[in-house]
Amino acid sequence: MAVATIIGGGVIGGGWAARFLLNGWDVRVFDPDPEAERKIGEVLDNARRSLPGLSDVPLPPEGRLSFHEDLGEAVQGAVWIQESVPERLDLKRRVYRQLQEVCDPSAIIGSSTSGFKPSELQEGALRPEQIVVTHPFNPVYLLPLIELVSSPANDPAHIERAKDILTGLGLFPLHVKKEIDAHIADRFLEAVWREALWLVKDGVATTHEIDEAIRMGFGIRWAQMGLFETYRVAGGEAGMRHFMAQFGPALEWPWTKLMDVPEFTDELVDLIATQSDAQSGHHEIRDLERIRDNNLVGMMRALKHQNWGAGEVLNRHDQRIKSAMPGHVDQIDDLSQPILTLARAVPLDWTDYNGHMTESKYLDAFASSTDRFMELIGCDADYIASGGSYFTAETHIRHLDETHAGARIEVRTQMLLGQGKKLHLFHRMYEGETLLATGESFLLHVDLETRRPCAPSAGIEAAMARIGEAQAALPYPEGAGSAIRKPT
């Protein structure tokens, strides 16, 4: 089992520890802080909850975590040593000197520094070539970026080995080849931070307004394409050169407090246009637009599931439209036909790379129909909060035809049985007149406390009785009650 040593716990060191442990490494922690064990434990709890499920395959068995008071013991046999002590150059240099007296000379010493250049860290070290910057982003157990910054003192093979190990942890090492204070990402963070402080200080916006201005707009965009690729797409067919011609002049306008701007020469435009071609030129602009939109839709719908940020805005918009729909079966005039329980467009994130709606999303749609049916008979959010609900015991789906992203689908629901604790539904999914699929569900009403079946409220019983009576004349559906036959 490979061993990593974490020098300095806390949120960043703890995040590193989690990355290594959950990818099967043994981790030894050296931190004089008596609270280190508790702090790292808390980060680990968060990481165990979120990281393993990111993978669609099992991560290796978790490594062993230990805490050490002796530095020599902590680094013994370590292949990777990660330093995350406070941002003081003298302190970091002292740590390296102590480290290098006891550690394996071939181990990689990575520093989590957000600001110092590797050559500054290496100064006065026993073996400068051993030290690189490996700057992570919080939460370290989830975000992939590591800025790997080297100096001329580092051997290329040492850097390659560092990249390999980081990649093996599921990280994305970005090799920054020219040293600069604060590397790359933190220069942007600092530029935004400085501008934000001005806006707050000058009373233009509050912290809340600034955060909304970020996450409701360019923040979502930047989660999937960066600055240049985003602008390349915005520039349209005319491309990057066109975009720059259009927005270049703003450089000379008073759009930021900070006005020492590079001169907007033809040379700079050429440099950027050429780099942008190398970066994204293998995609047509049309393709990039669709990739961008697929990404945005997927992420925004993920946020919708969490009812957060842009996702909360989407839910409110749905709610507004839904408020015009019947809230209870009593508000539906004609109950003698199957009830409309879903009407929607097939979203981009329900489809595979061919644009076909994916198998599992049929159950997604039928489950929504069941939820809507429950709501209509009175098993709504308030009822569920009071302790009763329906659990699905069994589902039978028949796939009869295909459908695609953007198609408008509807589900109509026939109640086969609604009596006591039992609810038996038959959903039919249509695109226009075409029957795409049927979904038969058998549910039991449960007490959410005991998780055992029990009778629903009198109101729900009455609503089910009304539907049962109204739909009594409907023929028993073709395909209901059928099984996948035993091969003979």
Next chain:
Amino acid sequence: MAVATIIGGGVIGGGWAARFLLNGWDVRVFDPDPEAERKIGEVLDNARRSLPGLSDVPLPPEGRLSFHEDLGEAVQGAVWIQESVPERLDLKRRVYRQLQEVCDPSAIIGSSTSGFKPSELQEGALRPEQIVVTHPFNPVYLLPLIELVSSPANDPAHIERAKDILTGLGLFPLHVKKEIDAHIADRFLEAVWREALWLVKDGVATTHEIDEAIRMGFGIRWAQMGLFETYRVAGGEAGMRHFMAQFGPALEWPWTKLMDVPEFTDELVDLIATQSDAQSGHHEIRDLERIRDNNLVGMMRALKHQNWGAGEVLNRHDQRIKSAMPGHVDQIDDLSQPILTLARAVPLDWTDYNGHMTESKYLDAFASSTDRFMELIGCDADYIASGGSYFTAETHIRHLDETHAGARIEVRTQMLLGQGKKLHLFHRMYEGETLLATGESFLLHVDLETRRPCAPSAGIEAAMARIGEAQAALPYPEGAGSAIRKPT
């Protein structure tokens, strides 16, 4: 039907047109560009593909789109007029004068300007109070943010009406109360753009490297929390004041090219800490951490489905782990028992607000097991690319027990029939020894060209025969071949 007029087509005007149309408004376009109809059509195609599916309810029927050469005709009866002409103050002012001679005085005139202050736009207007800034973000049909900037000339009721209309379009109007060049978001974009130009010009990083530094790290973070809330969480229990004490000093370090920074006074720290409390103080830091992680996991898994950015990194990591697993049944020694077709942790985005795995995700898991089984018998990506595949015709799921986020689940698959075009599988899902659910699937091998059933390759037939022989001694599973019974 409410009417909106779009002055100036292009990407931004087209995005506005799509927002209005797809939310049921009639849209009239005025743009002397002979290409306007084509350009708006292209934006509309993208919007129709992506926007309706964002909603879980049906959007209203699409409004009517028309193009007009006469300005008076274009604005007749319009409740909203959106100006998106090029960023030249003289041009914009001329447009408003012409507009105000023919439009309804109560209509809202919104400007898409990214830079000008509303009072600059209003200067010399017939009715200054009618004009506001409503600055959108590309793609306008997806991103919710609209910076609504007013001047003292605007009546509060006019602003409220603008907010209501924007909210009705699914947008998020952020009312910027103090005018400033470039409003809020574009000040940040400009600060980052300026810093990025320096980095490219100085040869520190390429456009590609800069984009990776953004989207692999803080970009994903900013898609769900902004600058201040992110730092509040990073500060931990000690909170915003602690965070600022730690990173405030960096303001005086050479971390950006642009160094005119606000003085880091106690007053400024107080102001920000107080605003941050008002913004996020109702959530404990522990809760915010989990909300953040839920959001990140959801978005990163959405990007994984698109195999893009951070999602591509995750897929590569999975692939690395998967490469140690058998690629074909021939590499599995003992085929006499059900085959392991899924082993994973239940991800955060598979659960409801209680942390229970959601009904529809059981089919997600079983569908993955079916994919894996197909792969093992030789129906892998190459085979599918060559034109053959399996389509699921029928599925029967029984829910036997509950499970939660983070639980390690496994699926083991028994082949009930694998002969000719038919494939009949019985999946059992376990958490440890507990049987959580069973999924019975009946699939047909199809020709992807004709979409009709046909025999699979000889290699697949042979692999199925091998499994059939090896599993022949297994008892027929309890629960297989059963139906949801017809109520008696």
